Amino acid sequence: MDDTSLLGTIKSLRRKLWEDLQPTPERLNSSLRILLATIIALILMLVWQMPSIYLGMYFIFLVGRDSPTVSLRSGLISLLTVTIAIACELGVVIISDSDPMIRVLSVAVVTFVAGVLVASTNFPVLGSTWGLIFCIVIGNWDSHAPADKLVKGSLWLIATLSVSVGCAVLVEYLFGDRDPAKKLEAQRKMRYQALEKMFTVYAQGGSPEERSAAVLPVSRFAIAGTNGMLELYNKIAERDLDAGTLPPGTRLRLTMLSQILDVSAAFGLQNTKEDSPELRRRCAIIATQCHELIPIAIPKIESHLQFMPENCVTLLDRVEAALHALLTMPTDASQLGNKELVAMPARKAPFFIPGAVGRIDTIAFGLKISLCATLCYIVYNAVDWPGISTAVTTVMVTGLSSSGAIKQRLFFRLLGSIIGGLILGLGAISLLFPHMDSVTSLVVLIGFVAFISAWTAGGPRFNYIGLQMAFSFYLVAFEDFSAPTELAPARDRFIGILVALLIMWFVFDQIWPVRTVTVMRQGLAGILKTVASFLRLIEPRRDQKDLLLQADALRDQVGKTVVALRSMNDAVDYEFGVDREQHVHTGEMILRTSLTAGTLFWNQFAVLYNEDDRDFLTEPDLIEMRRRLAEYIDGLADGVVNKTAPAMVPADAFLIPAMLNDPRYGEYSRNTIARFEELHSYAVMLSREV
Template identity: 25%
Template sequence: MSTTGGTPRTGSHVLPHDERVSSWFPDFLRKELAPYPGRGAIVARMVIASTITAVLVVVFRIPGGAIAVLLAMILSREDIVSTTYSAGLRVLSFALVALFVPVGGRLFASVPIMHFLWQGISIFLCFYLLRALTNFAIASTLCLVVTNILTIWYLPGPAERNVKLTLWQVAAACVGALVTLAVELVYYAFNKHDEVITGVDSRLKQIEELMLAYAAGEPVPATVNRELSRYAVVGAGVLRRHIARTADEPIHRMRMSTLVSLTGRSIDFAAGMAASVPNCTSDERERMGRLALRIAEIRHGLAMPNQPQHQPAQWEPEPESTSTPLLSELEIIMSLLPSVLSSDTSLDPRLEILDTPKEESRILVRDAFANPEYLRYALAGTLAAMLCYLLYVGLNWPALSTSVTTCVLTGLTNIGSSRQRQVLRITGVIIGGFIFGMGAQIFVLPAIDNIGGFALLCAAVSAVAAWITTASSRLSYAGLQLALAFYLIVLNDPSQISLTAARDRVLGVLLGTFMMWLVFERFYRRPAMDVMIGQFIRNTRLLAELAETTLVETDANTIVRVRSVRDRISSGFQEVTAQSDAVPFETGPERAAHMAARDRIRRWQAAERTFYLLQSPLLQFRVFANPAQRNRPFYSIENQFRLTCGQVFRRMAEHIECQIGSGAKGATAPTAAEVHHDPVPQLVPLLDTLQAECKEPFSEREQALFRMARTIGGVVDRMEQETATELLFSRE
């Protein structure tokens, strides 16, 4: 019996897509709501910012205060620079809204047909910006404010009143952004730390704990394994962007970039060890114990930036491990890190990794006006929102206008994600609206006669919402909806407490959810399964490109290209995971086939992630191999191996791609004979043949790298065999 991606195999894979919700949902909630390092601090800052904003809204009777508090919860808290940048962009965009809506409303609100067209065009722009703006967070909050302001111009009224309420709505949004920025500034004033150093230290800590577990002969802790995998997939892009924003001196930038690059490589090696080395020899355990002490020294140096850096005692990497080269690679990196941190030591030229080129500053995506998909998406979303508009205007029921906001907030790029957000939104609305919101109006608010009691109520609900919001993307949206529903009832009109208004707002949310389901199901059908398979195929081709990349020493352009490809692969892995979470929300006759395909894609992606992690030593060998190594037979063997890997990945992508379409229908799925492609050499036999034909013995390092290549070959061979013999949509 063997395992692949955590799925048991006894000749054939057992597909878990028929599991009942009761069997996995409790464990899902436990994992999503479990604390993790830093979660408490983030939640505390979110609660403080939202509570202060809520108190300001009530004290100054600011209309539309729900938006202000919601913005206080969703503003970026990655670091002080990104928070300031995000807050500034939001305030600027809200200022533009303050000009756009009143002018448009004044010009078109007095004539019914023009008012209708103005509403439609405004909503169309909202949906279009959700796809066309490069910053989705800005687009979503901007559209949230716009749709709320549009309800002010529901019927022609006194211009002064409409403009006044519009400006109050914009002011409320700005208050939320500015309060959050102030809280973050105070937090960082009392918690001064370098974001790059903190990020590096947290990664080195996981490696140290991994080495300590190996040295003690204990199994790798699940938390360490999970954190290493997360860091390996996420990469070091956030740290590099922070360096680009804050480091002005070229020498300091070079040192920090090298530190981040070395740390990122060490994370890849450590994650590969955790995934492929279940146990080690006594000699290796001693080496790992010494390496853990070395990492502790490096972390101590990072924690004392103001003290003079001293060069640690000379420490040379030990001979190659007889089981894995990953340990030796880690030792090499840890022997180089002190020289990077030492201010009086020049860097090894091989380690002067170039800064990532600055990304072009763009407001709209590159194909904003060329991709017809954006237009179709905006038209479908506009249709759903305008159906809601016609219904609540025809019924003269303006309180149902929350339906339009619901359409904008649940309108993502495909059916599955939209349905996933709709389910999460309904769940959040039920908890935040019916239970917390209406429950507070009935049982709590009548007994509160001071601002302190109200602040405690807001803080308690905000804490629940913030804790859910800081979960993964599979659950976090429900926390935002919980907060929005609660504050729509309690704060949207501080001068009025009405159960009727609360009921109508909740009904509006349900109406918007229904209209989005109806329109996107019938007129814009684009299942999450299609998006997931398409992204998986792109990831497979990117892995082929990565394997086939020829590196010439430390060629600048090639290194930058490799880094770009690896970043795209990491982002692609996250996109496939996000879409796989959305597939179970889809319905229809082909759902069973889609769920079977989802199980296979998730299993195959686990194999691709293993390849992504384990190929790092071979990649480093190609980058830093000296001319003498390139003249040895092993280099040509490694070269042929990686080119064959690229071939295998391209054939797998073609094989999966040819099953899209008819295979998704289930009954018309092609047979294995119909889905045919030319045979591809098996990598393990290929390596064995090449080794047998090689007349010159391998060096100790080459033997270790060969064993690693053979491990990679086994992973790829198993995946290639599965993709060739298992039909993607087969339910067997």
């Protein structure tokens, strides 16, 4: 990457960071709840003289806030995970009589298993929490302190985390949202209204000033991303609340809406002066479609069936493509507000992702995490420098599955550590703590840091910086129950972070690199194979309940993978090299393909929950169509990974022509074939990408 490109990337990241800090819906409310929980927990821990305060304060940020129920469940699961980690630590120490070599081997084994759990389960936080706590407590035995003190310290850690989790859950029960469905509907409508207004201004040939004013709300909603809306969605799912008039497949629709906002904002910011009759015509159509989407009155989609992905070149083309994918999602008025179709509770999702445990990339990820953590553990023991033990914790909280995402998280970890540990932590130790003589002043200082960390953590792109700001500051500020008086601990902890970053860069980016677009291709292939599995699944069977249970698991996997691909697409910006722009383009293409695959899936899934459409499951011609499509989509999945694409076959190879015009099955058949043709077109384009 030349100097000009690097400078442009830095300016872009700085602009995005500033945008990420702007107010978004519910951000202030969430930050204040974290602040209140932090203050309550701090006072209780200081009064009760509880050790490991820094870890307890940090756990407040990790408790789920989708709903009070989610907070309680995630808090209890976290405490159970911590208890298991401490039990493993004590078991290793007792069985081995605290043999140093056994401790090293235990770190290698536990971090490997933790890495596999992160990569192969629907609850990755369990693996990372277990690995993090185990590495912290097993590392305490290197201090050669009395065994009684170390055992008590491990048990006290459970009490400390119980207090922090309890405070977070209490605040959520007192101040959590009561009617998330209405809030989600309102947020969704506001976004469509902003889009409608913006494209109406363009359709009417508005002045540059009018266009800029209309683009601003769209840009703000694009910056807000999906985080706030997905939190509301999760509240509806976990608490089994009334879904109002939300449509089927709400999670996938929210991802599509955010993609539309992103591309529309880019179009508006880059086209404040361009004007032509053709541009006005297309913008008028988009404005009309957005207006119709406000009350979820989805227009008929026959006029959109001839959309061709090959023509998707400009930003306006991409807006139309994203809208097209959304418009082809199924919406039956009788299914609006159907909780079974709107949102699926996490408790229905299987613990392990189907087929993920034995995959080569899962094992490889576990081995890489294990190698990094073990090397860090050996290094700080070999040089007899316990102050840099933060290297191991850095590995456990930073590890991701692709080089681009690793670079992103390492960069965020470094930036958060500089702000939280060096600037705020060292600044407080050297300038503030010597003059503080009361709990009140300490509460004010910690409250300030907690609030700005929570505000930063509420952003859609740079939220990880906020978490690391809090963690690094607490690590420095809460060395003991008294105010720290030395700067050496802060220096040592920061050096530990740098050691971990260096080792992880070497392992993930030099020895065993995996580019982000490669992981995205694997994720897309997983979606395609899930679609193929579902097409084979929906055949006549006696046990309808078992069919719905398996279908729900596949639906959950499709929704989560699409959201993950959107997140990884943002991480492609951190792939540096001569082919960076090609990777960015490929990431966008993979995301668009995944949205099209999602619409194909939901066009099939909606049939399951409609009693009037049960004959669609038993019609022999439709069963044969789905079987043939499943075989072909499996080929597309392999082609996405291998950068090949099978030749397109005509529609009559899947279904007899008479069925396409059948009064009962014609619309379903045409829509299915049309979505497949679009999917194949995208797959062909991906075969030409890097």
